[in-house]
Amino acid sequence: MNCKEFEKNIPEFIAGKLDFLTLQEFGEHMQECPGCKEELVIQFLVTEGMQRLEDGDAFDLQRELEIRLTEAKRKVKIHMSFLKAGAVLEVITVIFLLGFLGWIIS
Numbered sequence: 001m002n003c004k005e006f007e008k009n010i011p012e013f014i015a016g017k018l019d020f021l022t023l024q025e026f027g028e029h030m031q032e033c034p035g036c037k038e039e040l041v042i043q044f045l046v047t048e049g050m051q052r053l054e055d056g057d058a059f060d061l062q063r064e065l066e067i068r069l070t071e072a073k074r075k076v077k078i079h080m081s082f083l084k085a086g087a088v089l090e091v092i093t094v095i096f097l098l099g100f101l102g103w104i105i106s
């Protein structure tokens with residue numbers, strides 16, 4: 001993901017609408033690119049800040065963004081472990097089928 005794509009995805013991220021793959025690339029770019037991270041922080045503060053002013057909530061947005069990023073990271077991690085588990089399961093199934101075929105043929 002480049003800076004332009006990152007910027008385009010910021011509103012989606014704030015809205016919590018990014019899909020897993022985009023979220024992963026989004027997170028990767030953010031770690032490599034301090035400029036984009038700053039842009040994200042600013043947009044988050046503006047977007048959520050406006051909303052909060054309307055709602056009249058007390059807020060600690062900097063902390064909230066951190067929580068949200070941690071959640072996003074956890075989501076990616078969970079998804080990755082599911083993918084890995086799926087791959088392992090697939091391998092086991094194939095081995096089992098081959099064994100079964102071997103048993104039938106012999």
Ligand SMILES: [Zn+2]
Nearest residue numbers: 002003033036
């Ligand atoms: Zn960037």
